[in-house]
Amino acid sequence: MDILVFGKDGQLGRAFQGQLNNSSFQAGGNVLFVGRGECDLSDLSQVNDILINIKPQLIINAAAYTAVDKAETESELAFAINASAPEVMAKYAAEHDATLLHFSTDYVFDGSKKGAYSELDKTNPLSIYGKSKEAGEQAIFKAFASNSNSNGKYAVLRTSWVYGDGRNFIKTILRLAKERSALQVIQDQYGVPTSASWLAELGIHLVFDEGQLRPFASGIYHAVPQGETNWHGLACLAVQAALDAGQKLPTSLATIIPIPASEYPLPAPRPMNSRLSTQKLQLELKRLGLVSKLPHWDTSWNEQVITYVNQLTQN
Ligand SMILES: NC(=O)c1ccc[n+]([C@@H]2O[C@H](COP(=O)([O-])OP(=O)(O)OC[C@H]3O[C@@H](n4cnc5c(N)ncnc54)[C@H](OP(=O)(O)O)[C@@H]3O)[C@@H](O)[C@H]2O)c1
DSSP states (O other), X not given: OOEEEEOTTSHHHHHHXXXXXXXXXXXXXXXXXXXXXXXXXXXXXXXHHHHHHHOOSEXXXXXXXXXXXXXXXXXXXXXXXXXXXXXXXXXXXXXXXXXXXXXXXXXXXXXXXXXXXXXXXXXXXXXXXXXXXXHHHHHHHHHHHTOSOOTTTEEEEEEOSXXXXXOOHHHHHHHHHHHOSOEEEXXXXXXXXXXXXXXHHHHHHHHEETTEEOOOOOEEEEOOOBOOEEHHHHHHHHHHHHHXXXXXXXXXXXXXXXXXXXXXXXXXXXXXXXXXXXXXXXXXXXXXXXXTTOTTTTOBHHHHXXXXXXHHHHO
């Protein structure tokens, strides 16, 4: 089976490279990773051409326009990359009996719900980035809706607060904690930090069974680890983990000051609550007999962050 992965240089794309290049993974075909240099997703003819040339049975789209604040002034580009390019991929997959694994975001919600969001909750993105990702989800749904047998054909994994090999909040906090004696971090926006490698592994297991595509139920799934926090909670855990790993930092937990989001205005509005319920995914993993095969599935965000910070401090 031939697999085409878009977004090879992003956090999730690098995580997929780690997982799919692992010798224990048997694709039974070629795996091609492409980045902006090989295929610019803002040019739809390039997206179409590469699909026609490679003829993948599985498309993994780990690429996205992720500059949340910049998107407010680059709406057209954000929509081209986050909505139109996935639409081309989905139409190709639906027409050629291929499978599409795509990723979306908690920012499709407005954050006004009290508890965790389910896949059935109404989306209402506050930002251009969120709107463009919502449009991508809808385009994928529409492309497959006309396909009478879309089972096992597409999965959109909605995730949140991703960190991996690339720029992310945890790395920024650890850098600032080295430079400053005190930090101010938002305490009233809630969500779930998610490890890119955990997410890639989950995505692979959802669509594959021993090198073959499996008939999973197509649709949107919320994919985050257990638990929840806010940015201040995440910053404190990351700094604590770095201190525990022996790092000498001028910042201490006592000098990470919680502030409301209103004191840290950004160009793009963010949801105050973006907790995602993973009940639907858990049921599907159970139905597929995957729960015992995914030892990391049940880990909490805390455990994942500590592991990640330990890896960072060792490098
Ligand atoms: N990061 C988060 O906190 C977060 C939260 C929720 C959901 N998500 C979703 O999770 C997925 C993965 O995110 P991530 O954190 O891995 O993002 P990332 O690190 O920003 O990576 C995105 C990748 O997309 C590529 N890309 C952007 N524009 C492109 C274009 N015109 N042509 C080709 N490639 C292009 C980038 O290429 P360059 O390297 O060349 O720039 C980059 O490698 C995305 O769908 C994102 O929306 C992320």
